């Protein structure tokens with residue numbers, strides 16, 4: 001369960017500050033201005049803006065006591081390592097975008113695409129080859145496809161009769177939302193999941209099925225059959241109660257299966273799947289481990305009954321929730337008591353343990369198994385946890401642990417302005433003329449994961465079992481065709497003294513270690529830092545700082561190995577992550593498709609002449625980006641257009657030039 005973007009009560013005060021800011025700056029060109037200061041609270045004052053930009057930080061947990069193993073032997077085998085995961089794709093971590101915010105995140109309509117969004121996706125694509133996005137969430141359940149909406153809008157909430165704890169208003173959307181998605185896929189290799197509205201099943205509203213097939217074609221990966229159906233009883237979307245005295249009448253897996261059968265019958269009756277493909281790309285059961293165990297769903301014959309219909313098995317899970325803070329109804333969790341739970345590997349292993357039998361079962365049924373929607377905590381996440389470096393470390397460990405556990409992918413969820421956990425947030429709609437995007441901690445996790453897995457489709461992951469290893473320093477081996485190619489080391493400890501710096505001593509049996517290895521690092525000063533994290537010394541900055549391209553000079557370290565001991569020792573500060581590339585091939589081979597990045601173009605409005613970057617089209621090349629500094633220099637206001645490198649890029653350039661993208665005015 002995510003949270004969707006209800007209009008925030010506090011929005012007004014924020015808007016007032018911004019208006020002031022805009023008028024104070026008058027007719028000057030604002031370029032990558034960091035307006036963070038406007039949101040910093042004075043001592044003693046409390047922040048009254050929206051959650052996405054809340055500057056409050058927590059206190060980092062104390063260093064572990066007793067002391068932990070800091071000199072860590074990482075003994076790799078050149079071949080035959082047991083227990084490697086299934087083969088994984090670089091697009092393993094994708095994003096789940098609450099349907100109601102697509103017009104803020106993707107674009108205003110099919111011809112006004114958000115350029116920072118394209119860039120954020122292009123960064124992943126250049127490492128992974130493609131990006132997977134689910135558009136849906138609570139708001140998909142009552143989404144209605146309508147012919148037109150006022151003012152040419154692509155979606156609109158219908159606030160008539162809003163009910164339910166998450167107060168999710170029904171959503172109306174037009175076919176142009178699907179064209180927007182399709183147009184995005186022409187620029188960046190994004191593939192999509194959508195969902196079938198499931199609150200009303202007699203009859204189903206089938207409109208999204210033919211429309212999405214027709215418009216998205218093969219870019220549509222799958223259609224969700226119900227969203228968290230094991231919570232339908234709790235949320236009163238089905239008769240019966242899961243808590244009532246009579247436990248017999250509650251909505252059970254078997255009832256859900258009857259609805260899927262009915263869906264298939266209704267699709268046939270309506271002739272809504274002329275190619276027959278829609279009926280083969282369903283995603284289920286999408287349960288939240290709330291009232292149904294996966295075992296009881298499998299025992300009901302779910303997979304065999306619908307084996308021809310299901311392209312993916314999927315679940316949704318958040319480690320915990322912050323719903324009382326968002327909606328009332330009980331004691332509000334203090335984030336300071338939560339932060340330590342996000343800084344241990346054990347918590348993630350516990351979170352995924354209930355799924356291991358099912359990921360093995362899915363392999364026997366030849367179905368990929370996805371974590372369809374997840375994040376740090378449902379109902380918006382925790383202030384200071386979900387929006388700090390803690391979440392970047394946790395998100396990477398989680399991604400690698402999901403891969404190790406034989407999931408085939410996961411989607412980090414994002415909502416509107418009033419949540420803490422967004423991997424990226426667009427500025428409040430009509431502020432996009434003078435504000436850029438805010439890139440959150442989980443985007444960094446996704447980026448590093450894309451690079452850790454790469455684009456070969458042959459990558460396997462192992463949470464390396466190491467004698468005496470603490471819960472604060474997980475180490476993952478990353479393999480291609482059975483051979484170790486990369487190692488990821490995470491240090492969750494917060495200790496500026498250096499006493500908890502990890503020294504990972506990597507050795508290899510069955511092959512010799514190289515004379516040197518390359519290392520890229522994910523860094524911040526502390527686990528509670530907000531924004532400005534760096535990946536290989538590049539950053540997306542703080543709030544409102546990013547056009548979606550990494551800023552700064554990329555730094556790739558070369559670490560010399562001990563040619564006598566045949567080991568390479570990698571130091572990882574507390575906190576931090578090191579991604580170690582064991583061979584040059586591991587460093588260069590798995591870069592995805594050459595990436596194009598996109599630059600927003602200028603729009604002059606009557607007053608606050610806010611100019612976003614000038615119109616150039618830059619290219620970059622994944623790992624080899626260091627040799628092409630353009631992608632890393634979006635700060636320079638007068639970037640000369642880079643030499644156009646291929647006819648394809650020229651075409652894109654023209655298309656983009658013609659789009660003159662500037663959304664949300």
Ligand SMILES: *[C@@H]1O[C@H](CO)[C@@H](O)[C@H](O)[C@H]1NC(C)=O
Nearest residue numbers: 081082083084356464465466
């Ligand atoms: C493989 O994984 C299983 C289950 O986690 C574990 O019991 C076994 O010890 C592992 N084998 C090796 C060689 O690590």
Ligand SMILES: *[C@@H]1O[C@H](CO)[C@@H](O)[C@H](O)[C@H]1NC(C)=O
Nearest residue numbers: 083084085086356404405406
């Ligand atoms: C993942 O699947 C592989 C292949 O079936 C298996 O060897 C391994 O033990 C599984 N890992 C886990 C954590 O279940």
Ligand SMILES: *[C@@H]1O[C@H](CO)[C@@H](O)[C@H](O)[C@H]1NC(C)=O
Nearest residue numbers: 108109110111112151152176
């Ligand atoms: C998108 O919005 C812009 C500005 O409102 C408008 O000019 C354009 O026609 C719209 N495109 C579509 C496809 O509706």
Ligand SMILES: *[C@@H]1O[C@H](CO)[C@@H](O)[C@H](O)[C@H]1NC(C)=O
Nearest residue numbers: 144146158159160161170172
């Ligand atoms: C809004 O919802 C109400 C109540 O569900 C419905 O009667 C009405 O037709 C909806 N309006 C639009 C524009 O979809």
Ligand SMILES: *[C@@H]1O[C@H](CO)[C@@H](O)[C@H](O)[C@H]1NC(C)=O
Nearest residue numbers: 110111176179180183186655
């Ligand atoms: C985007 O979608 C519109 C439909 O509104 C279509 O006419 C246009 O050609 C598309 N643009 C691109 C670049 O694909």
Ligand SMILES: *[C@@H]1O[C@H](CO)[C@@H](O)[C@H](O)[C@H]1NC(C)=O
Nearest residue numbers: 199200201236237238239240
């Ligand atoms: C509950 O049952 C009543 C009576 O059978 C029916 O009219 C109603 O539609 C049901 N509601 C839901 C949410 O299934």
Ligand SMILES: *[C@@H]1O[C@H](CO)[C@@H](O)[C@H](O)[C@H]1NC(C)=O
Nearest residue numbers: 242243247250290291292293
């Ligand atoms: C689901 O709810 C029913 C009714 O309260 C209860 O009997 C059953 O044990 C619950 N199942 C799980 C897995 O929680």
Ligand SMILES: *[C@@H]1O[C@H](CO)[C@@H](O)[C@H](O)[C@H]1NC(C)=O
Nearest residue numbers: 011015428429430431664665
């Ligand atoms: C910006 O959006 C708010 C909320 O939708 C609206 O009240 C305001 O008039 C808009 N301002 C401008 C300058 O468009």
Ligand SMILES: *[C@@H]1O[C@H](CO)[C@@H](O)[C@H](O)[C@H]1NC(C)=O
Nearest residue numbers: 089090129130455456457458
């Ligand atoms: C990886 O798989 C995707 C499809 O899932 C395919 O498009 C891509 O070409 C594959 N990459 C390689 C290197 O085989």
Ligand SMILES: *[C@@H]1O[C@H](CO)[C@@H](O)[C@H](O)[C@H]1NC(C)=O
Nearest residue numbers: 536537538551552553554555
């Ligand atoms: C890291 O990036 C910063 C900001 O771009 C730059 O000043 C610094 O020189 C870079 N570090 C190295 C070692 O290149």
